[in-house]
Amino acid sequence: MLKRKQIQRLQSNIGGRVLTPDDASFHAIGPVRASGNAEQLHQTAQIIVRPYDGEDVVASLRFAQEVNIDVAVIGGGGHPAKLAAVDDGLLLDMSTQKSIQVNPMDQWAITQTGVTWREFDQVTQAFGLACTGASVPDVGIAGQTLSGGIGWLHRSQGLTCDHVISAELATADGALINVSEEENPELLWALRGAGRHFGVVTSIAYQLPSLSPEVLGGYVTYPLDKLGDLAAHHRALSGDFPETLSTWLIAGRDQTGGGVCHLAIFYAGNPDDGETWHRNLISFSPPIADTVKLTTYLAWQGHSALGPVSAVARCWHAVDLETFPSGTVELVQSSLSDAPTPDCRICVIHLGGVLLQRADELSAVGPVQAENRIIILGDGQAAEEADLCINWADQV
Ligand SMILES: Cc1cc2nc3c(=O)[nH]c(=O)nc-3n(C[C@H](O)[C@H](O)[C@H](O)COP(=O)(O)OP(=O)(O)OC[C@H]3O[C@@H](n4cnc5c(N)ncnc54)[C@H](O)[C@@H]3O)c2cc1C
Numbered sequence: 001m002l003k004r005k006q007i008q009r010l011q012s013n014i015g016g017r018v019l020t021p022d023d024a025s026f027h028a029i030g031p032v033r034a035s036g037n038a039e040q041l042h043q044t045a046q047i048i049v050r051p052y053d054g055e056d057v058v059a060s061l062r063f064a065q066e067v068n069i070d071v072a073v074i075g076g077g078g079h080p081a082k083l084a085a086v087d088d089g090l091l092l093d094m095s096t097q098k099s100i101q102v103n104p105m106d107q108w109a110i111t112q113t114g115v116t117w118r119e120f121d122q123v124t125q126a127f128g129l130a131c132t133g134a135s136v137p138d139v140g141i142a143g144q145t146l147s148g149g150i151g152w153l154h155r156s157q158g159l160t161c162d163h164v165i166s167a168e169l170a171t172a173d174g175a176l177i178n179v180s181e182e183e184n185p186e187l188l189w190a191l192r193g194a195g196r197h198f199g200v201v202t203s204i205a206y207q208l209p210s211l212s213p214e215v216l217g218g219y220v221t222y223p224l225d226k227l228g229d230l231a232a233h234h235r236a237l238s239g240d241f242p243e244t245l246s247t248w249l250i251a252g253r254d255q256t257g258g259g260v261c262h263l264a265i266f267y268a269g270n271p272d273d274g275e276t277w278h279r280n281l282i283s284f285s286p287p288i289a290d291t292v293k294l295t296t297y298l299a300w301q302g303h304s305a306l307g308p309v310s311a312v313a314r315c316w317h318a319v320d321l322e323t324f325p326s327g328t329v330e331l332v333q334s335s336l337s338d339a340p341t342p343d344c345r346i347c348v349i350h351l352g353g354v355l356l357q358r359a360d361e362l363s364a365v366g367p368v369q370a371e372n373r374i375i376i377l378g379d380g381q382a383a384e385e386a387d388l389c390i391n392w393a394d395q396v
Contacts (some may be wrong), residue, residue, distance in 0.1 A: 045072070168203045341388070347374070378393030
C-alpha cells in the first residue's frame with residue numbers, strides 16, 4: 001500500500017490531481033468489474049492521476065516505477081474488455097484532457113487524448129471536416145485510434161489510424177517524445193493500430209478530409225426470419241456499392257422478445273444517389289420499419305449504433321470474414337433465440353471500399369481485405385448476467 005507521504009509527494013510534483021479512494025469521484029472513474037456479484041463492482045486502482053499535461057504523465061510514470069506499482073491508462077473508458085483496469089496500481093485518467101485545435105486551411109486537427117468522438121466531431125464539423133470515428137459518440141478517440149478504428153466513414157476514408165500524422169508520447173522510461181514521419185517514424189507505424197502498447201499518448205494530430213454536413217442515414221427493420229433474404233439481397237448488390245455507402249446489420253430482439261434485424265444505411269454523398277441505394281436495398285421486401293432520412297453527420301454520429309459505451313455485463317468477440325460459411329444465417333437466428341438477455345446482439349459491419357486499397361505497410365494494422373466484420377455483442381444490464389453473456393458470446 002502506498003503511504004500518505006508518497007501520495008503527497010506525487011501531488012506536489014504535478015499540476016493535475018491525485019485521487020484516492022477517499023475522494024468522492026474515485027469510484028465513478030473508469031472500469032467496474034462485473035463478475036457475477038454486484039458487490040464486486042468497484043475501481044481497482046490504488047490511486048488515480050488526472051494529469052494537467054504531458055509532464056504530469058511523465059512524473060506519474062516515474063513515480064509508479066519508484067514505488068513499484070503497475071500503471072493503466074483510461075481515455076473514454078470504452079473498451080469492452082475493460083483493459084484500462086489496474087489492480088492496486090496507478091490509473092492515469094486522461095478524460096479531463098480536452099483541448100482540440102483545428103487548422104482548417106491545411107485540414108488537420110491536434111487533440112489531447114481525453115476527447116470523445118462526440119467532442120471531436122463537433123469541433124471538426126464546424127469547419128466541414130471529419131475523419132472516420134467510432135459509431136458510438138462516447139468512445140474515446142485515443143483508445144479507438146490506437147487500435148485501428150472503424151466507423152461510418154471507413155469505406156470512403158479508411159481506418160481512423162490512417163489519418164494520424166503525429167502524436168506526443170510519454171514512454172515507459174519517462175521521456176516525452178514527438179512521433180511523426182520525421183521523428184520516431186517506427187513508433188508512428190506502431191501507434192497506427194498497435195498503439196496501446198508503446199506508452200501514454202498525450203496528443204494526436206489527424207489529417208481531416210472534407211465532409212459535407214448533410215448525409216442520409218437510418219435503419220430498415222425486418223423480422224429475423226427474413227435475415228436470409230436480406231443477406232442474399234445485400235450480397236447481390238454489394239459488389240457495386242460506392243465507397244460513400246456504409247451498411248451495418250444488427251440482429252437482436254425487439255421489446256416483445258421477437259427476433260429482428262436492422263440494416264443501418266449511411267450515405268455520405270449526393271443524397272439523391274443515397275436515396276436510390278436505399279430503395280434498391282429494400283426492393284426485395286418492404287421493411288416493417290424504415291427511419292432512413294436526410295440528416296446531419298453530427299446527428300448521425302450522435303447516436304449509439306452498438307448501444308451504450310458501458311454495460312454492467314459485457315463480452316464481445318469480433319472476427320473478419322471473407323465470406324459467410326454456409327449455415328451462418330441459421331446460426332445467427334438460433335443463437336439469438338438462445339440469447340440470455342435482450343441486449344445480446346450480432347452485428348455484421350460491411351468493410352471493403354478504400355480499405356482494400358490501403359498502403360498496408362504504413363500501419364501496424366496490416367491489410368483489411370475481408371468483406372465483413374462480425375461482432376458478437378454479449379451485453380446485459382445486471383451483474384449476475386455477466387457469466388451468461390460471456391458463455392453465450394463464447395459459444396456463438
Ligand atoms: C459501445 C461501443 C461501441 C464501439 N464502437 C466502435 C466503433 O464504431 N469503431 C471502433 O473502431 N471501435 C469501436 N468500439 C471499440 C473502441 O474503439 C475500443 O474499445 C477503444 O479501445 C475504446 O477507447 P476508449 O478510449 O474509449 O477506451 P479505454 O477503455 O479508455 O481505453 C482502451 C484501451 O486504450 C488504452 N488507451 C486509452 N487512452 C490511451 C492513451 N492516451 N495512451 C495509451 N493508451 C491509451 C487503454 O489503456 C486501454 O488499453 C466500440 C466500443 C464500445 C464499447
